Amino acid sequence: MRQGATSVDSALEELARLPFEDLGFARLDYHRALRKGFPEVVLGTGKTPDQVAAISQRLAAHHDRVLVTRVDPEVFEAVRQSVPDARYHAQARLIVVDRRTADPTGGMVAVLCAGTSDLPVAEEAALTAELMDCPVQRFYDVGVAGLHRLLAVVPMLQAARSIVAVAGMEGALPSVVGGLVSAPVIAVPTSVGYGASLNGLAALLAMLNSCSPGVAVVNIDNGFGAGYLAAMIARNAAA
Amino acid sequence: MRQGATSVDSALEELARLPFEDLGFARLDYHRALRKGFPEVVLGTGKTPDQVAAISQRLAAHHDRVLVTRVDPEVFEAVRQSVPDARYHAQARLIVVDRRTADPTGGMVAVLCAGTSDLPVAEEAALTAELMDCPVQRFYDVGVAGLHRLLAVVPMLQAARSIVAVAGMEGALPSVVGGLVSAPVIAVPTSVGYGASLNGLAALLAMLNSCSPGVAVVNIDNGFGAGYLAAMIARNAAA
Amino acid sequence: MRQGATSVDSALEELARLPFEDLGFARLDYHRALRKGFPEVVLGTGKTPDQVAAISQRLAAHHDRVLVTRVDPEVFEAVRQSVPDARYHAQARLIVVDRRTADPTGGMVAVLCAGTSDLPVAEEAALTAELMDCPVQRFYDVGVAGLHRLLAVVPMLQAARSIVAVAGMEGALPSVVGGLVSAPVIAVPTSVGYGASLNGLAALLAMLNSCSPGVAVVNIDNGFGAGYLAAMIARNAAA
């Protein structure tokens, strides 16, 4: 039996001394870069421009990289007042601060998408992975309706340490890719489609039911999450 | 303006004289073979063995072919008391009476399925199409996780006048097939899978969202409906 | 056993030489007209006007017909800068380029819809079928609440080689039509309705459960897909 003399109260006291900063509306987790290898990422949705700007300013004071997702240009306007070297990627709707000087050290991440309409999500994944020290190769509009477009790039996929496969509608791309390559495939369903696509649920369900092993799935339109996980895998992969 | 002297009542009187037989629990539509080119098909689910036997006996008295779907062996036991030349296809769970003597005259129907577990549905489709005067070629276990298995049979698919593509799980097969061939594809989702397959809903939604044009979908596990429609198409197709 | 000396790598090299054009954001599948008998169709949703214009311009340079679906007038404004002979069908939201000179050679396609609100989807189907070489007859507002309106057109439906049946709300039209005629019926649920219509899901489910055989279903509001499949069937049908 595991038994300890320490009470819960004293253990909580220890944890109470870990580093974070309380802005009232947000508690910034400066310790996360140590635990996770990358600073806290800000989800822009549901935050006011002022809140995003204040959070970004504080994070930029502690870290050499800042990433804010799902923001419109007006939020970026507020952010760059206090973080002048912030950049905005309009298609991917990301704010990025990147003060790194070293070259990327991780393995290669391949980002595929099925159709042109999936590009914003694919770019969100690709930019995230690049910010996490991984070189990225993009293969866009390689959906299964024209299989030779996908098959033509398979040899290039062999070099990838992890693969992000983005698709809406029936979401078949990850299954087909997963059957052809040996790298882990992170599948991203998108809300591209209409009617019975149910805003991406159809693609999500299809990907969860993939008959190809080696495929896992993130939330609909979550390019960030896929790029993050793909980079976690690729930066640890042996050459 | 379209206007008629005939009242609704008299029009209904005309329709009241069309041929059907009222067994109390069922009204047999003997006219259907004329309207649709194939006699009424009996859905076995929810009927007692006695009801199925009585219906089969009456239909067999009027037509050279009878088809009963979704029946267990005990129903067949009841049926063959009154229809001695009825046969039971266990895997497809069909009862078939077939007194035709002529060779099939329709175009070729190709029936594909993604995995071994989809065979019962695929056989239901194939047997139905054969009963409707179409020769059938079967291509089973050609799912997208091992794409070369499917690509190997594509040349043979070129000869088909219509294609039935059966798949469970992520239901990607019809999209891939639809991108490769020029014949109409009837997609059949199956309930093969578990968890987020939601008893076939995932495959159904995927097929409805196919990015390949020329694909239409029938109900989950409805091999009969797909075989019927494929045969309607193939028997009319020019050589 | 099927066994080959060729490795996967060499087979993929073959496929790598098939014709497509990579615009960066899109890979145009010029080979599709050969495989499918009709050039690649562009789904306008989720693409910028500039992307649609560039794609349309390249497709129009290779083919005598171009079809873009689900586009608003401003997209058309961008397209006709580079493709002057493009036309816009406002109700169906289609851009069409049609340089054919020969008469249509396919069998007749009948397009029915249940109510006036279903017209945009029905027109999308009808215009697509016409672009694919099939003459089309339209029968609009023939829903089942006034059955004599439908029954009055049944004799004309007998001449159709395939039928598109468009309906929202309870989606009963394809079942009733399917019970009356011998041609294949492609059912199109529409998002017409409110509340428990669930944006067309109610009609979709109804059509998938049709008690009339010979009915298959496409996605909600997918007039294009239904017209495409109906034309595939009708152009091959023997006279």
Next chain:
Amino acid sequence: MRQGATSVDSALEELARLPFEDLGFARLDYHRALRKGFPEVVLGTGKTPDQVAAISQRLAAHHDRVLVTRVDPEVFEAVRQSVPDARYHAQARLIVVDRRTADPTGGMVAVLCAGTSDLPVAEEAALTAELMDCPVQRFYDVGVAGLHRLLAVVPMLQAARSIVAVAGMEGALPSVVGGLVSAPVIAVPTSVGYGASLNGLAALLAMLNSCSPGVAVVNIDNGFGAGYLAAMIARNAAA
């Protein structure tokens, strides 16, 4: 302004004296026959045979009619120990006690069903309406796939004061009936079907979206509720 001197407490005291009997596991509402014109009906599901028997015995001591729904034969065995004149309708799964001697006084209720598999639900409706003093005419297996079977009985439907229309699968029957007759239509979706019928949800949604006015819907397989409401309407209808 409506204002009263009476406090809530005293009003509740009044209501506290209304007649019911507390069996511990059930409180029998003997007053309901006065309020609703029919005694409390017992839903058998989820009750033990002993509970149903005790409730039935007490209700039979107060009323000339008792109705228990959704019971299996073993429950009936328990009931008839204490209520010897109870009868069991196996197809409809009803226990009925009926000590009336007078002829039915209400208007005619028509009960239709689309297919043979819908009979148990239709019989539940018909037997309930008969127990509520309404003569019933049954029209079974009149689904829309063979429209002439339905049209043949329309003249007889004109005499009904209310109509129960029972259907599974796509649930189109009430819409078609509602377009042809002037009596109120109570639609009953059944769980007959498979796959995308979703245990009757497809039929339920279809009926709720009926394009024919004059149609209302009860729960899936709720023949009792439809028969009850149809009888409430018919027994009040002027001749």
Next chain:
Amino acid sequence: MRQGATSVDSALEELARLPFEDLGFARLDYHRALRKGFPEVVLGTGKTPDQVAAISQRLAAHHDRVLVTRVDPEVFEAVRQSVPDARYHAQARLIVVDRRTADPTGGMVAVLCAGTSDLPVAEEAALTAELMDCPVQRFYDVGVAGLHRLLAVVPMLQAARSIVAVAGMEGALPSVVGGLVSAPVIAVPTSVGYGASLNGLAALLAMLNSCSPGVAVVNIDNGFGAGYLAAMIARNAAA
């Protein structure tokens, strides 16, 4: 056996002569007033102002009453150009033409709603029933959270021949009303609510599962359908 000499074709010819008018985008069912006792009602949703105006003008030329539902003021502007005596009920979003001179002859319809936010739907029901010859009594904001407000009006409900009970959120009103009165209750779920109300689905499901018999349900926010059915019942009810 029922057998007739008449072929389907000749029967369809008869039906082909029934009166309707084809406007191209709509087929007006002038016969409906005979079949159903009330002229065709126009669902405004999805129709252009010009279409609604043209349909209204033609209906007003044939009938003494016209009803158009779910229309915005701009549609009414188009309608009153051609039908000067049309009136617009803004809260209920109805266009009404009413040239009757006789007093209402039907039984009384009671319309209840649970909360102030349900008023638009309740008014749609009440105005529809009034147009169908039934006097209407309104009891608004009588939801179950303040039960005495409902109980205070119960004596007045006893005089109703049918009751429309409108409620959003948890939709409990029809069950409580159904337990207290002997008239048929038509339950109307509304989309009032948020979150888990799922745009009215929660109320819809609750009403379908009512433990009080004598309750049937129409579509979410379908005040028209409830008022129509309530009036069908009340105008036939014996005094």
Next chain:
Amino acid sequence: MRQGATSVDSALEELARLPFEDLGFARLDYHRALRKGFPEVVLGTGKTPDQVAAISQRLAAHHDRVLVTRVDPEVFEAVRQSVPDARYHAQARLIVVDRRTADPTGGMVAVLCAGTSDLPVAEEAALTAELMDCPVQRFYDVGVAGLHRLLAVVPMLQAARSIVAVAGMEGALPSVVGGLVSAPVIAVPTSVGYGASLNGLAALLAMLNSCSPGVAVVNIDNGFGAGYLAAMIARNAAA
């Protein structure tokens, strides 16, 4: 057996005298403050500014506190015409009238939220509880991705008599909190998230399935309901 001489009619007469005021579009339940310990609260959604203003004016004439939820600034503009001491809390979208002079007497309520985007819902809860005589402590942005932020505040949670835990996305906060403290936890799912969050359904389902006992759930974004219940618990809790 419970039996009373009083008929239903006389009991209803008693209840008919309870105090409420009928404004035509609303019946104000002045008795609720007696029954529930707090006056009727007004849900702003679906009511016109004039309706809210009239209701607020009447409630403010009877009670020392008024609470209106889910209102936009323009509604507040209408209200303060007739209730000058009303205040608007923009983030929580509440209108509050508070004329109390005594200090809060209830136990402490702790309000936690997982992320900055959950603040509007958390504030709705906190302001409601304060209006109901309970002091409130706020702990915002303590989501489980940075567990030390939550653990740091656990000692302060020990003093709470009840806890409101607000979270969107995966909704894990209440489970973790419920495992650490002994006070009842009222969980509030929020619609914060995207894709498979299904507008808060994912968080709602997670909270309903909490593996920590002592957790109950209110509707998505229902900060008011949680604050109300938490205050009911805390104001009765022994010191």
Next chain:
Amino acid sequence: MRQGATSVDSALEELARLPFEDLGFARLDYHRALRKGFPEVVLGTGKTPDQVAAISQRLAAHHDRVLVTRVDPEVFEAVRQSVPDARYHAQARLIVVDRRTADPTGGMVAVLCAGTSDLPVAEEAALTAELMDCPVQRFYDVGVAGLHRLLAVVPMLQAARSIVAVAGMEGALPSVVGGLVSAPVIAVPTSVGYGASLNGLAALLAMLNSCSPGVAVVNIDNGFGAGYLAAMIARNAAA
């Protein structure tokens, strides 16, 4: 800013010494009785009889009360081999060990249910609350279809410190109760019903949308969770 010198690693080391016992397949949380005021409760579902017996034996060695939920009689047979004073409550499917000698000290909990079929869930709640030191009063079969049965018990509900309201089908009971009393109401939806009850989802949604404030909800059929929370509230409530 909150900053601490302690690293995460050392904090985790502290927590690593808290008392639990690792059985391989289970880690028993002996500390929970201190944190939560009640020992860990065992969910029987998905555990083998041997696992439940081993866990129960260890918990019974540490605590004076043990509660196991959702177990069948054969599991109890295994448990009482090692815990001879365990008792089985068949209707509620609970195993209980109770070695307390003191009288209950908490406030009164009222447990209501709408129908006889809800008894198993109601008993699970009542027995749980009793085991947690609260006297319980049961009011069963007080559903809203016979409102006087509920109103008759309201005076007794006034004495309750918390109320558990159990209902299936439309789940209206908690809303009505919540409008009448001042104690917190814990609503428990049950899976009692059929068809559109969706195994209790209809009741769950209804309860989440309750128009009566002061109501929170637990999982479908989760009598244990409701009884637990009700007892947490009642045992802290001032007299």
Next chain:
Amino acid sequence: MRQGATSVDSALEELARLPFEDLGFARLDYHRALRKGFPEVVLGTGKTPDQVAAISQRLAAHHDRVLVTRVDPEVFEAVRQSVPDARYHAQARLIVVDRRTADPTGGMVAVLCAGTSDLPVAEEAALTAELMDCPVQRFYDVGVAGLHRLLAVVPMLQAARSIVAVAGMEGALPSVVGGLVSAPVIAVPTSVGYGASLNGLAALLAMLNSCSPGVAVVNIDNGFGAGYLAAMIARNAAA
């Protein structure tokens, strides 16, 4: 532009020579071990014992490892007739053939589960990863309701190259783990739970909405898929 002289037909001919074996009911993909680094895995569901036995026998003739998932003991009985060295893992329902002699070479995979009922899924993951050359550490019953049980094992998780986190009910475990460690987390929802767990959908949705980055999700109960992916990551991870 990419253009090739090779026609589709010749490319398909190449692919037609890739190695697979056609058993009629199955096409064995012997090439997969080369493409994916692990032989084809057999999903047992929906296959007859004879089919599984034949497939297993053929695979065992080509590979040193065979894995069959989701099989009952009777299937194993059939398999071991033809593959004597096959072993059956009853809890995980796996058949395994393992003829390797070398020690595992991959990085460590940690497998966690929230509760005892999740063990079968966790074991399926652990055994799969072990068969794929990765050492596995198991941490079972570390759910978030007793957080110290989880925190106690965090130091050991730091050594893992990838983590499988298995949980049912609210599925919070992966979010909490993902916030504490730097390895990729593969989340597996299980069907453990009842009511609103919706057979695991609640946990699935929660995991897809994880607020911790670095988490991806597989199908409900898909321990195999998680173990496979975790091993793909860990065997490539640099030491």
